[in-house]
Amino acid sequence: MTLDQKDAETTGVVRDEMGIALVAHDGCKAEMVAWAGEHREILGRHRLYATGTTGGLVAEATGLPVVRFRSGPLGGDQQVGARIAEGDVDLLVFFWDALTAQPHEPDVRALLRLAVLANVPVACNRATADLVITSPQLGGDHRVHVDSRLAGRVAS
Ligand SMILES: O=C(CO)COP(=O)(O)O
Numbered sequence: 001m002t003l004d005q006k007d008a009e010t011t012g013v014v015r016d017e018m019g020i021a022l023v024a025h026d027g028c029k030a031e032m033v034a035w036a037g038e039h040r041e042i043l044g045r046h047r048l049y050a051t052g053t054t055g056g057l058v059a060e061a062t063g064l065p066v067v068r069f070r071s072g073p074l075g076g077d078q079q080v081g082a083r084i085a086e087g088d089v090d091l092l093v094f095f096w097d098a099l100t101a102q103p104h105e106p107d108v109r110a111l112l113r114l115a116v117l118a119n120v121p122v123a124c125n126r127a128t129a130d131l132v133i134t135s136p137q138l139g140g141d142h143r144v145h146v147d148s149r150l151a152g153r154v155a156s
Helices: 003-011 026-038 052-062 076-085 105-117 126-133
Strands: 019-024 047-050 091-095
Touching: 019 026, 019 052, 019 076, 026 052, 026 091, 026 126, 047 052, 047 076, 076 105, 091 105, 091 126
Parallel strands: 019 047, 019 091
Antiparallel strands: none
């Protein structure tokens, strides 16, 4: 029995492969690596995307394949946002640093805006990420209220 089948048996929900984007500012990278290690088994069932440095650290720590974009300040946040607009991302785990100003703040804001617009769940701290990644509803029909201007571009 696969883990997905076991999930389905215990929760009644089959988790299809999802796209999960991982992003962490420098002050939160250790937290992201620890979180990814803790949930390695679940993350290993899904497509992982990440900004450059975050993706390198997660891939190294977990051994999982990660599609890496540019580093955040060099356009990586925008690339993740583009994948959200394309409908490739079902969950964004973004540990942004609440204590440090970022030179690419407009990009950070744009990424969060697109995630909200596309009704993609966003976890900005470890407690939320723990809850979302273990939710039996993850991968279900949680994105039914996609903004109409994005509907049609975002896969259901
Ligand atoms: O800056 C980031 C998000 O805004 C993260 O980028 P890196 O993963 O390349 O450090």
